[in-house]
Amino acid sequence: xxxxxxxxxxxxxxxxxxxxxxxxxxxxxxxxxxxxxxxxxxxxxxxxxxxxxxxxxxxxxxxxxxxxxxxxxxxxxxxxxxxxxxxxxxxxxxxxxxxxxxxxxxxxxxxxxxxxxxxxxxxxxxxxxxxxxxxxxxxxxxxxxxxxxxxxxxxxxxxxxxxxxxxxxxxxxxxxxxxxxxxxxxxxxxxxxxxxxxxxxxxxxxxxxxxxxxxxxxxxxxxxxxxxxxxxxxxxxxxxxxxxxxxxxxxxxxxxxxxxxxxxxxxxxxxxxxxxxxxxxxxxxxxxxxxxxxxxxxxxxxxxxxxx
Amino acid sequence: xxxxxxxxxxxxxxxxxxxxxxxxxxxxxxxxxxxxxxxxxxxxxxxxxxxxxxxxxxxxxxxxxxxxxxxxxxxxxxxxxxxxxxxxxxxxxxxxxxxxxxxxxxxxxxxxxxxxxxxxxxxxxxxxxxxxxxxxxxxxxxxx
Numbered sequence: 001x002x003x004x005x006x007x008x009x010x011x012x013x014x015x016x017x018x019x020x021x022x023x024x025x026x027x028x029x030x031x032x033x034x035x036x037x038x039x040x041x042x043x044x045x046x047x048x049x050x051x052x053x054x055x056x057x058x059x060x061x062x063x064x065x066x067x068x069x070x071x072x073x074x075x076x077x078x079x080x081x082x083x084x085x086x087x088x089x090x091x092x093x094x095x096x097x098x099x100x101x102x103x104x105x106x107x108x109x110x111x112x113x114x115x116x117x118x119x120x121x122x123x124x125x126x127x128x129x130x131x132x133x134x135x136x137x138x139x140x141x142x143x144x145x146x147x148x149x150x151x152x153x154x155x156x157x158x159x160x161x162x163x164x165x166x167x168x169x170x171x172x173x174x175x176x177x178x179x180x181x182x183x184x185x186x187x188x189x190x191x192x193x194x195x196x197x198x199x200x201x202x203x204x205x206x207x208x209x210x211x212x213x214x215x216x217x218x219x220x221x222x223x224x225x226x227x228x229x230x231x232x233x234x235x236x237x238x239x240x241x242x243x244x245x246x247x248x249x250x251x252x253x254x255x256x257x258x259x260x261x262x263x264x265x266x267x268x269x270x271x272x273x274x275x276x277x278x279x280x281x282x283x284x285x286x287x288x289x290x291x292x293x294x295x296x297x298x299x300x301x302x303x304x305x306x307x308x
Numbered sequence: 309x310x311x312x313x314x315x316x317x318x319x320x321x322x323x324x325x326x327x328x329x330x331x332x333x334x335x336x337x338x339x340x341x342x343x344x345x346x347x348x349x350x351x352x353x354x355x356x357x358x359x360x361x362x363x364x365x366x367x368x369x370x371x372x373x374x375x376x377x378x379x380x381x382x383x384x385x386x387x388x389x390x391x392x393x394x395x396x397x398x399x400x401x402x403x404x405x406x407x408x409x410x411x412x413x414x415x416x417x418x419x420x421x422x423x424x425x426x427x428x429x430x431x432x433x434x435x436x437x438x439x440x441x442x443x444x445x446x447x448x449x450x451x452x
Contacts (some may be wrong), residue, residue, distance in 0.1 A: 065448060237395065237452030264444045269346035270339075273395070273447030280444070 026173025028116040031109055031137075038137040039105045048146025051139045053285035054205040055132065059278040060089040067281065072150050074099070076157030080126050080234040084219060085162035087126035087234075093153035101152055105144040112140055115176060122172035124160070125179070125219065126234075131207035133182040139205070179220035185209065186226065186301050194289075198297025201290060202227075206283075211239045211275070214307040227298070228307030235274070238308050242298055247306035249298070257295035258288070328383065332394050335384040338374050345371045346440070352429075353436045359429040365422070371439070372418035379415050381408055395452045407450055414442040 052058070058071035060078045076091040093099035100108070107118045115122055115129035123129060165171065185203050188195065202208045213221045214230035229241030229248070244250030249257065256267045261283040264272050272280060283291060328334040348367045351357040378384050385400050385407075400407045417439045426432035 065445075232452075235452070236398065263350075265346070265350065269343040269350060271346075271443035271447050273444075273451030274397075275448075277444045277448030 022174070023170075025177060026170050028120050028122060028173065029114055029176070030116050030120075031106070031114060035113075035137055036106050036109070039109055039141045041138075041141070043105065043138075043141035043143065043145030045142070045145040045149055047139075048142035048144065050286065051135075051143040051205060052146050053282045054201055054290070055135075055143065056206065056279060056282045057092070059275065059282060061092045065278075071281070073153060074147075074150060075153035075155055082126070082219075082234050084166045085160065087124055087160050087162070088158050091153055091155065091157045092147070094148060094150055095152035095154055098154055098156045099152060100147070103144075105141050108144045108147070109137055109140045112143075113137065113182070115172075115180065122169045122176070124162075124166075124169070124172065125175070128207040128210045130180055130221070131204055131210055133180060134184065134200070134204035175218065175220070178218075185223055188300065191300065192296065194293045194296040195300045197290065198293035198295070198300075201294050202297050206294070208242070212242050222307070225304055225307040227301060228304035231308045237274070241304065241306045243301055243304045244299070245303035245305045248303065250303060254292065254295040254299050257298055258291040261291040261294060262288075331384055331386055331389045332392050332396075335378070335396070336394075338378055338384065342371060342374050342443075345374070346443070349436060350440065353433050353440075355429070359432065361427050364426060364432055368418065368421050372415075372422045375411075375415040375418040378411055381411055397450045397452050400450050403449075410442070410446045410450065414439075414446065417442060 057074065058066065060080070061074040061076050062071045062078075063073065063075065064078050066073070074091065074093040076089040078089040080087040080089070091099045094101035096102045103111075103118065110116045110118070111123065111127075112129055112132040113135065114133070115125065115127065117123060160167075184199060186199065188199070191199070209221055209227060211233060212227045212229060213223070214225050214228065215233055216222055219233075227242050228245060230239050232239055241248035252260075252267055260266055260272065261280060263284075264277060264280040266272070271277075283294075345367045349364065349371070352359055352364060381400075381404070385396060387401065390396070390398055390401055421435035421439050424431065424435045426435055
């Protein structure tokens with residue numbers, strides 16, 4: 001065989017190896033049997049309602065600006081306009097075909113904790129499973145029990161408007177290998193009960209970092225700038241620094257932080273706007289101790305100067 | 309045609325001169341004043357500060373004055389003031405009618421609160437709740 005021929009063979013072998021390793025590396029990573037066994041006991045709908053508000057499901061999956069009972073009608077449709085395209089929140093109502101009425105608790109857990117759909121495809125991280133991955137599987141079981149009691153919506157939400165190459169979902173498997181990490185963001189040597197609960201709410205269910213932390217050019221969170229504020233990942237403007245660093249909220253008391261989460265008013269009686277207004281409606285549904293826990297956590301994390 | 313162009317230019321210029329030289333800072337001042345008045349009213353409504361009818365009425369009247377001053381949205385949010393040091397959402401200009409409706413609702417709720425002339429805490433709380441709810445709902449749609 002000529003040298004050129006040998007090189008061609010090597011090239012083909014390398015290309016095949018590349019395709020094979022891409023396929024292997026980008027494969028969906030579903031929950032294992034041990035993790036799924038923790039879902040077997042079933043969930044509690046009353047506890048699940050607390051998980052529902054903490055996780056902010058209604059902010060994207062209910063109609064934009066929905067208040068009161070309308071927040072439980074989860075037909076989707078909220079549009080997140082980002083640098084990668086426009087993501088449209090899907091219908092997660094109990095409709096058996098348009099929504100997720102046919103989902104088992106394991107389907108919901110794989111979606112929220114691993115970003116994997118029942119058909120084995122990857123979800124886009126506009127669905128904040130990068131944060132939900134830090135949730136307890138038991139909380140997902142409770143949430144499933146709550147969701148099954150909500151109404152069915154028959155209308156399908158419109159599809160995402162995502163161009164090439166981001167419309168190739170398989171590639172998200174590689175993205176997840178870099179950015180999907182269920183370990184805590186902040187390592188506390190020793191933290192109070194309130195800070196521990198606050199960490200769970202902020203880093204996990206509440207997914208605060210998804211908006212308040214800057215992203216790199218691949219859309220992954222820059223954890224060294226945790227909660228330091230960011231150019232808005234969706235929509236326009238900036239999202240505030242909620243650490244005690246320069247430009248942040250170091251001069252707010254813990255009570256003032258907890259109060260904002262209930263009323264929407266800052267210590268200067270400005271009122272939060274944009275997507276935070278809906279977050280406040282969710283947080284207001286939680287027990288006061290949870291809002292105080294979030295405040296305690298925000299007081300305990302490293303101070304960072306503005307991340308934008 | 310030339311006359312029409314001239315006339316519309318004149319109208320635009322007249323509109324500009326009747327407005328503020330710096331609408332962004334004018335509307336910020338208006339909003340900050342509302343915040344300062346909320347700082348007086350909200351703690352009273354929440355029972356953290358004692359109810360005093362004169363204090364409450366004074367603040368409600370000033371809040372109503374701020375609200376009425378913003379009704380002509382072409383003055384505080386004219387075309388061309390979308391950009392700059394502002395957190396006003398582009399939706400103020402793309403959804404003009406909805407924004408006008410939100411501004412009108414706040415002005416009507418503050419006027420109703422003043423007209424109610426609350427003389428005790430329950431009466432004040434009854435009119436203050438609807439007023440305060442405007443802050444969040446309008447900011448959700450129209451502020452970044």
